[in-house]
Amino acid sequence: MKRAFTLIELLVAISIVIILSAGAFVYINQGIQRQNLLKISSQVVSDLKMAQSLAKTKQVPAGTTGNLKYVNVAISDGNLVLKGVTATGNEVIFSSKKVGATITISSPSNNQLYFYASNGFLGKSDGSFYALNEQAQITITLAEAKTMSIIITIDPLGQINEGEVSEI
Numbered sequence: 001m002k003r004a005f006t007l008i009e010l011l012v013a014i015s016i017v018i019i020l021s022a023g024a025f026v027y028i029n030q031g032i033q034r035q036n037l038l039k040i041s042s043q044v045v046s047d048l049k050m051a052q053s054l055a056k057t058k059q060v061p062a063g064t065t066g067n068l069k070y071v072n073v074a075i076s077d078g079n080l081v082l083k084g085v086t087a088t089g090n091e092v093i094f095s096s097k098k099v100g101a102t103i104t105i106s107s108p109s110n111n112q113l114y115f116y117a118s119n120g121f122l123g124k125s126d127g128s129f130y131a132l133n134e135q136a137q138i139t140i141t142l143a144e145a146k147t148m149s150i151i152i153t154i155d156p157l158g159q160i161n162e163g164e165v166s167e168i
Contacts, residue, residue: 030148034165037142040101041150044080044140045162047095048073048113051082052158054094055115066090070123073113075103102143107136113154120158130156 005013051071053059058068066086071094074081080099084092105111113136114123122136123129130136138152151163 033142033144033148037101037140037148037150037165040099040142041140041152041162043097044099044103044138045152045160047080047082047097048138048152048154048160050095051113052115052120052160054082054084055117056120058117060084060086060092064090064092068117070117071115073105073115075105075111099140100142102141104139104141105136106139108134109136115158122154122156122158132156 051073055068055071060066060068064086066088069085069087072081072083072085074083076096078098079096080103081096082094084094086092105113107113108130109123109125112125114125115121116123116129121129134156136154138154139149140152141149147168148165149168150165153161153163155161
């Protein structure tokens with residue numbers, strides 16, 4: 001005698017497969033979002049280190065008049081902008097990149113960072129340096145993953161520390 005599956009048994013089996021697939025899809029989607037967040041965070045840290053390096057070495061493009069005073073890091077229209085300012089007031093755009101995430105800069109300098117020439121220390125817009133107990137924070141959140149974020153901290157001496165992905 002042939003033994004076959006009943007309709008109920010098939011429906012139960014298919015339901016189990018669908019439930020497991022949905023759970024796997026959610027897990028895989030969160031993994032992809034986490035990787036995207038880490039990629040953007042690494043790019044932001046790289047840009048911050050470049051800004052600091054430009055400040056330390058006082059590099060300006062050929063033909064720019066005046067010595068570099070500081071490198072400014074700001075968010076403008078969804079772009080991370082690295083801008084140098086010389087002692088004579090000339091502005092030089094070193095980089096302007098679309099970041100693909102919401103970036104918030106928390107600092108005493110109106111949501112901007114300043115790396116000052118020669119030492120690369122973190123300073124304020126008025127030219128003073130951060131106190132030893134102050135620090136700047138950059139929070140990165142993906143638009144599609146509002147439950148995950150990364151916080152990058154920068155201490156007064158310019159040490160850049162990338163945090164872990166945190167669930168909100």
